[in-house]
Amino acid sequence: MFKKLDILIIRSFIGPFLAAFAISLFVLTMQFFWLYIDDLVGKGLDFFTVMKLVGLVMLFWVPMALPLALLFSSIMTFGNLGESFELVAIKASGIPLLRFMRPLFFITILLSGLAFLFSNNIIPVTQLKLAALKYDIIVSKPAIDIKEGVFYDKLDGYVIKLGKKEKNDSVIHDIVLFEKNYGLQDNMLMAESGIMRVTPDKKFLEFILKNGWRFEERGTRGTANTEFIRLGFKEYKKIFDLSSFQMNKTGDSAFYDPKMLSLRQLNHAIDSLENIDTFYLKRSRADITPYVRFARYAADTGWIKTDTLKIKTAKSFDALLPDSLRDVIIDASVGQISSIKSNVGLLASDYTEKYKSLRFHEIEWHRKFTLSVACIVLFLIGAPLGSIIRKGGLGTPLVFAIIFFVLFHLFNTFGEKFVKSGQASPLQGMWLSTLVLIPIGAFLTYKAMRDSQLFNQEFYYRTFTRLRKIWNNFRKNQGSKNKEQESMIS
Template identity: 50%
Template sequence: MIKKLDKLIIRSFAGPFIVTFFITFFVLMMQSLWKYIDDLVGKDLDLFTIGQFLWYASASLLTLTMPIAILISSIMTFGNLGESFELVAIKSAGISLLRFMRPLIWVALLLCGITFLFANYVIPYANLKFKTIYYDIAFKKPALDLKPGTFYKHIPGYAIKIGKKDADGKTIHNVVIYEQQSQLQDNSIIAEKGTMKLSADKRYLEFTLQNGNRYQERGNSMDTSTEFIRMGFKEYKKLFDISSLQMMNTSDTVFKNDYKMLSIRLLDRTIDSIRKQKDSLGTKLNREVNNQLHYVNLRDDIWKRAPAVKVDTSFVLATLPDSVKIKVYEGALTIAYSLKNSYQIVGNDMDSKRDGIKVGLIEWHRKFSLSLACLVLFFIGAPLGSIIRKGGLGMPLVVAILFFLIFHLLNMFGEKFVKENMTTPLVGMWLAVLVLTPLGMFLTYKAMHDSALFNKEFYFWIFKNIRLFFNPVINKLNRKQ
């Protein structure tokens, strides 16, 4: 009997989970696509490159898709069972809610493990590939698209305008080309018509112009006088290097040291290395101070044996000759400026290392906190479903989105608090889990005791009792008036 119930709850959970997972994944994917749409449009990207971009961008979405899918599907599952009175029948048979939830608890733990493995091994590699492709796409200039009446300025050193382009896409009319070869002169070419074509390797654009003039101004920066040349032509060929319009193939190694591209093992190694470098900076500063202030190297027993004599430094300086006094002041200022520069340089390096450790710990804790969030949101969704007792995508979806927004906002605020040094990475990155875990325990307790937490009759009853309690007071006040 118990095994059949386990199969029942797992089958009831599997369908909604798969559906909500892919729906959530699709929504988040469209959000990412909309975020980067300006970088993709107008650059003549092939389908393979766009597919790679979306594929690697979608990998990092799993850590957000998994928790919300578990939350929605658990609310839907227990809501459907409660609406069909199957939960009532199971409880009447003496089976507790926790025992009924046990197979899904194991499923949630399995999904937590999958999310962690994905976040630790797959997402760093996907982030590395995504950032490399995005870098190449972002710095790729728009595709060659000469529109009539508009200057095309994406070829370095040139501005091209055509008055008309024939249907064949090659014949052009009223061509104007401005070329800037120096900061002083702009040469120009004006032609009645011509043809354009790409070279075989697509690195060059060839214009064959007819019936036009080339205007050139010669001069140099040392002389304000210039020489103006006009050359007419019947046919003129001009080559444009459009290799800058091609997409670069940046190596993955450029971004391999980014913290988002590292696993737990590599993050531990990187953080330990930065901590050692930070400690060495303190040793370096002490060594520089000791080299500048020689008296700090004296042993403590020498200071203890020295007589406690109060020396008037102003009197000592006054007895020195002016030439010596100037040298003393200059030496003191040199030492002071040197120490100031040393403290500033080391202080900046210390701040940089401290920020590096903080960002590394943020990514380290993120992998664990988002994975455990799957279990926490399950213990919120399952009790909520059994309390609400409504199936489908209506009320469960509204409640799930509300709680997921709370979870997501807590994650964002926690990370922001860490970056602004308001809290430690441990507290900031686990803020959502720390806040929602007691809520999950409370909802589970209420569900186990058949609470009427979301029953409207329960609140009508409370309001009615409050009204009856205050009615004598209200009537007494009315009689006094």
Template identity: 45%
Template sequence: MNIRLKKLDLLILRSFMGPFIVTFFIVLFTFTMQFFWLYMDELIGKGFGIFVTIKLMVYMSTTLVPIALPLGILLAAIMTFGGLGENFELVAIKSSGISLYRFMRPLTIFIAIISLSAFFFNNYVIPVTNLKAYSLLYDMRNQKPAMNIREGVFYNEIDNFSIRVGKKGKDGQTIKDIVIYDHSSGRGNDKIVLAKDGKMYPSKDKRSLIFELNDGWRYEEDNTEQKHAQTRMYFGKWYKVFDLSKFTFTRTKEDLFKGNNEMMNVGQLNRNIDSFTQRNQKSHEDIARYLTPYFSIFQKMPKDSLLAKRLTADKGKVYNYKKSFFSNVPDSMKSKMALTIENNVRNMERLVNIVAVESKIRDTSMNQFQIAWHKKFTLSFACMLLFLIGAPLGAIIRKGGLGMPVVIAIGFFIIYFIISSTGEKLAQQAAVAPWYGMWLATAILLPIAFVIMAAARNDSNIFNKEWYIRMWSFISKLFKKDKTEMINNK
């Protein structure tokens, strides 16, 4: 009996591994291509080499693993159990006295291991790849387009210059009918170069573009001090060097991106959350420290001063004044005192607003860090959740392949994604607590998973096409029977 069960466990694991690997990499490739379609307009035409492009693709595909993994598991689970049901293997297993839960046990253990591994991957690998991916993407998006001087079109990508080439030779270097406008002085087109022909080629270090011009004229205008003088110079050969250092691909230091919550693991997120919490607790101390100078009663004073003696002597006493303090002030001092009070109140209001704004900024940042902290766990738990939905669904559907299983899997994943995204948005807007928003999808779908598992155990026909066909035939016969009786009664 034990040998038969071990073979059964091996059967279900082998049946699952093939669809899981295929669907996971298909989903990961789809999400990666979706990313490139999103940023294609900003990356094309900037002269990036194949190595940089592949590097970005590898980094981004790694960051998308936590999203692709749950969908891959859901698809593979539905396809595996649907295929076993379609081939009546599930019926044979149940008829031998083995329950569905026992049949799911090896895969449940396997998915639990994947979920645990996904957490460590999400905690230690994803922050590093996020740092490298988004820093590289930032540099690529801010890179200037590659040099592309076309015939008959003014090229303005080089700062302070506008260049037009009438014709270009097949070698890409020979040029004719050249016009160069120089705006470097800041006074418009006060320098113009015209040439009949020449060559353009990059320097050896690729940091400069050299124009070797022949048989041309240089025009320069001097508009300073109202001279309005123009100088015209003929040249047989003249070299113009353009700086291309801004067109070279440079990398920004990755340390500038390390403060983002997506580049941190659980330990780093905890430290940042604790620092924000402690800083918020000290906000009331900041207010007291800012406002104390405006209240003389709170200021330190010599013990032998008259005010200190009166305050000590009158401690605990309550006085009822018939007139306000302001009415006792001499008329000559009232204007000055009112102005002083108004200025002090405005200063105190400004200081309190500063503390309030700083506290609000810290609350927003802490909210983002708490969302990132919960996301480390929810994405891993989603693997187990979607497996618990997909496996019994496949047993109910009893269809393998890429037809009905794919449709249902995508439908459930869209539901999960919408609920999860909605909860995250609500948490980001501080409409709900971070833990509530991030675990909302799990709280809604987990009971549904248990209901589907119970339905699969009882051989429910809710997703069985033949069951709906039989029900439709039965209802149609009832309507036909009632219609026949009505005609006979007439």
């Protein structure tokens, strides 16, 4: 009987989970494209590059889509069972809530382990490839789209204006072309008509112009001895190099981010960064000691003991210095202090960057585990919540799934911000969402095991009606007492 029950629950769970995972992954992927839509439009990307970008973005969001899909599908599964009274029949047969949650809990643990392996082994490579591809797309120039009546300046060294283009975009009319030569003034070329086409290898743009003139001025800047050349032509061929428009592929080694490291690599990096205190202490001594030379001779010469009386009776520091050496010593002291300040500032800046890098590495180390544990935590919220609301479909489960996922995402974001700003340790900040949601899951499980009417409208309506009657009776009693007191006074 239990085996059949397990199969029933698993079959009820698989469909909603796959649908919820697909929807979550699609929404998160669209979030990326909404953010970078301005950098992607007009780049002339080929189909393979677009598909590669979509695939990398989808892989990047898989660990985030899994918790949301588990939350949504668990609410929907147990809500459907409750709405069809199958949940009531299961409980009536003496099977507790935790027992029929067990098969899905095992599946959740399995998916949590897969999420960790995905985050540790696939996400670093995906993040590296995505960063390189995104950089290449953003820095590449827009595709060639020369519109009518608009000056086009994306070709290096040229500005082009077309009066009219035919429907096939190849035959053009009233062409004006400015060639930047950084001389007296730009060369100019005008033609009545022509043909515009890209070579088959996509490396050059050809203009075959007809019936036009070329204007050029030669000479030395600042003198009147110049010559103006006007050249008429029946046919003129102009070739533009399109190599700058081709998207160059940047090497993966040009990027480094803690998100691109696996758990083993993060451990190695953290071990190296944790020794920065000892390293910078030794470095500060080595950099500052040469500028405080007097400290090296204090113990050897004994001048501190012999001149103690003179120092105590002196009214100021200038009184201790001979008149002939006072200015020299003050200038030398100011120079040494300036050098010490400069070195200390550089050391402090370098130390701050290293410490910030340590925190970023620790954030990514904890993220490997928090997203996996989030699958279990959100399932422990979704399963009892679905058995309480007893509503299937997409409406109510979707609303509750969005509410709790937004809470998880907000606390996760707040915790990460606290860690980056130094207001919390990586352990406290990165596990903040888990620490907040675990008590909520325990509370919902407790209520679901006792068939709580936590989200029953009739229960709240009856409770409100009862409270209103109590309040009305209290007001009546209070009014009658006031009347009795007034009668007694009168």
